[in-house]
Amino acid sequence: MTETVLDDADGAWQLRGFVGDEWQWHIGPHKPFTTAGWLPARVPGSVLDDLHRAGEVPDPYVGRNSLLSEWVPNRNWAYRRTFTLPPLEPHERAVLRFDGVDHEATVLVDDTVVVRHEGMFRPFEADITHLVRGGGEHLLAVVVHPAPQSEPQVGRTDRVRVHKARMGYGWDFCPPMVHQGVWRGVRLVVSGPARLRGVTASASLGPGTEGLREGAVRIEADLTLAEGQRAPDGTRLAVRVRDGDRVVAETERDLTGMTEDAGAHIELSVPQPRLWWPNGAGEQHLHEVEVTFTSGPHTTTRRFQVGFRRVELVPNDGAPKDALPYTLTVNGRRLYANGWNWVPLDAQYGVPRPAKLAHLLDLARAAHVNLLRVWGGGLLETEEFYTLCDQLGLMVWQEFSMSSSGMASTPASDPEFVDLMVREAHAVVPPRRHHPSLVLWCGGNELQDEKGNPLDESAPCAARPSRRDRPARPRAGLAAQLALRRGVPQPGRQHRPQPGRPARRPRTLGTPGPRGAQPPVRLRNLPAAQRVRRRGHGQPPHPRTPSPRRGGPLARRPREPALRPPRRLVEQRFAGPGLLRRTHRRRRHHAARQPASAVRRAALRPGSQPAPRLQKQRHPSLAVQRARPQRLVHGGRRPPR
Incomplete structure (x- = not known):
């Protein structure tokens, strides 16, 4: 299998705004790229950032300039570029893979619609084999439709019907700057009849003290087959686990003759694994998991960095029986959770800022932080964020993009919205499962029921998926990760400080x-x-x-x-x-010294000498x-x- 990354390294992408369906008149292979009105664009990126770089809008970060760009999310924005590929063999397939488009989009190849998608966090793909089998140059266009309706901070949570970052609709620290754009990568994949569509990896430890010496790596591969085809001879899936340069576990499975889409589940035992510890408690040992899928002449390889750790919440010492567990334990050791709140790096979060991300996370590590809570009014964070947290030992409390509001903080409970959130959970949780830093999933920020009580698992949008609907092992560290628990004290239950840590009353800053x-x-x-x-x-x-x-x-x-x-x-x-x-x-x-006013008065007298230059x-x-x-x-x- 070959993958071609369709980014903006060669300046191939262009952008243009349209009102209504006018974009249908301007997109097609017969439209020259020299047509006026198209602006250079970056992928991944943001529509507003592209307009600012092209001089179409003033810098939204200066003064009140953001008010002058509030019209941007009300339009359709079309991205376009060309791509070239050789003629396909009879058994080959071509697929476009999108890692994220914010928020709703229509994708065209030449002048044919190949897929429509809605949802900024869910990846999607489109099979374009029938359009590009002859090879040559083709046009790719992505039309990003107007941003969906949502609520600013002073609004009602029950009116929110999309899973999208709400910060851009107006918050106390962010003016209205609703994000749009192709904010994650785009790839062109050419493969044989059998293809590795997706793969996830996870590492775990056994129970008890003895379990810290017994590691396991689990692989779940999603295999897809072209209609009416069978997997050729030699189709196989191989898994290898390395600790540095040393191979500690490996296996291989023969998939020859596969006739339909299937999932492959592989588990390997890793004896005496080196453990991953949070910042300040030990070293962050990472193991590399390499998954290789071979089908005929095509080979696909995916690599993951996993860490062996066991993270749990246990009841505080002396807590009543009905108290929620609040004491954090990692690998059987009780730790003090020293944490920060994390919001998106920028309102235009689609623009990559790797240097700023690394700098801020390193500041957190240097300040002895071991837990970052990703705020529910922002993002499900990016792969780059989790990778750096793995390396720095920063545990992550990740919230879904649901937040409280100034008027009402109860999320919607209608079946359509609940089904949307279930689909989102199934799509976004498993691909992040291999990160040892990701220890907790939470339903959102400061959500409440109709009586004002903190929301718990009884709410329809925050309930655990049933075993029938739940993906295999849908957890990321704790015993029940997909519970989407808010994690705050419930009414009538006690919240006590950790042993040895007396409660301290924080002072107001600067007092x-x-x-x-x-x-x-x-x-x-x-x-x-x-x-x-x-x-x-x-x-x-x-x-x-x-x-x-x-x-x-x-x-x-x-x-x-x-x-x-x-x-x-x-x-x-x-x-x-x-x-x-x-x-x-x-x-x-x-x-x-003589006052400056007296010097100025003396300089105005007739015949006076020039006033000396004052420091x-x-x-x-x-x-x-x-x-x-x-x-x-x-x-x-x-x-x-």
């Missing part, structure tokens, strides 16, 4: 504490917090954030008001005798604030009493 103002990030290791904020642990600044080393315009920007303690607090708590003397000298120095002076209050030693505020040595 005085026992040693003055609190740091902007609540971390248990204040010196580490200082290093993260000031140096970023050696990570380069993001291109959108100029730095003093690059001489950007924001290199000397003032500190945010929330990070600056009051003047009185600086003088009383952090001003030692030496600092006060320096401050008084600065005040005398400013008082001795920029600081206000005395700024001198006090500038003299504040940063190290003391962020956890250095104790200030003198």
Whole structure:
């Protein structure tokens, strides 16, 4: 099997907007690519980002410019490009594979519709063998239809009928910037009559202490066969597990003579596996699983990085019998969950930003975070996100894209919406199963029932799929991953702190504490917090954030008001005798200088000499604030009493 990635590496994609069905007049192999009105586009990417780069809309991140682009999601946007392939053999098939289009799309090859799709998180494909069997150059067009109706933050959750990121419809930290576009990759696959359509992998450990020495790898392969064909001789599926350069398990299955679509299930035993641990608890050992499907002259290989770990929630010590389990255990060891909330990197989340993603996740690792909760108003995160979390030891609490609202936070319960969410769960959970970092699936953000109680598994849209509807082993770490539990205390049930961790009341950021103002990030290791904020642990600044080393315009920007303690607090708590003397000298120095207004008045008198050039002076209050030693505020040595 051969795969051709149809990305924008050669600048092949173009974009144009249309009102209504006007796009049907402008898409076809007879339309030249030099026609006016088409703009360069990027795949994967975002419609709004392409329009900004082409100068069609102002930068939506500046001022109130986002208001000038709110018309964009109301139009159809057509992507187009050409692709070339040699003539197909009689037994060969050609399939277009889309990893994600946001949100509804119609796909055409030349001027023929090959597939219609709805849903930004579900991949889809189209068999185009009958259109391209003769080879040559062909036109591929993807028409992204207007964004669906949804609810902003101040709305009603029961009116939401799509599984799409709601953040772009307007949130307290994001203006309305509804996302559209081909936001994941596109591939052209040429294979024989038998094809490996999909494959998932997972790693697990046995029960109890002894089970930590008994690992297992499970492979589930989805095999498809052309209508009226049979698998040729030599069709086989091989699985190999490596720990570094060492092969620790392997097997092979003969599939010759297969006459219909089928699924292959393979399980391998891995004795004495090296374990995967969260950040701060141990090393993140990863094993490579290689799945190879061979059918005639065509070979398909898929590789996964898996980790052996067992993650569970157990009841707290001394908790009543009806209390929910809240203590986190990994590989039998109780751990303190030190976590952050994670939202999409950008409102235009289709634009790849690998450097920014790696930088932020590395900051989380350096701040001793071991759990990231992916907020339900955003995304089901990307493969790149989970891969980095696997490597950094960051466990992931992933929420489906459902969120509370300002008016009502109860999700819809009609059968059509419930069926949609079941299909979404079956489509998105198994492909992410191999990531050891992904330990918990949750139904959404702050969902409630009609009485205002936190939503649990009794809600239709958050219930467990029945065994008949449930995909094989639909879990990603805990005993019941697809339960979609919200994971918050229920009314009448107690929530106690973990043993050895007394409950602490958080202070408001920037307010005085026992040693003055609190740091902007609540971390248990204040010196580490200082290093993260000031140096970023050696990570380069993001291109959108100029730095003093690059001489950007924001290199000397003032500190945010929330990070600056009051003047009185600086003088009383952090001003030692030496600092006060320096401050008084600065005040005398400013008082001795002649005011600038007097110099200007003298320059206006007849016959006066030109006014001397004055150096920029600081206000005395700024001198006090500038003299504040940063190290003391962020956890250095104790200030003198």
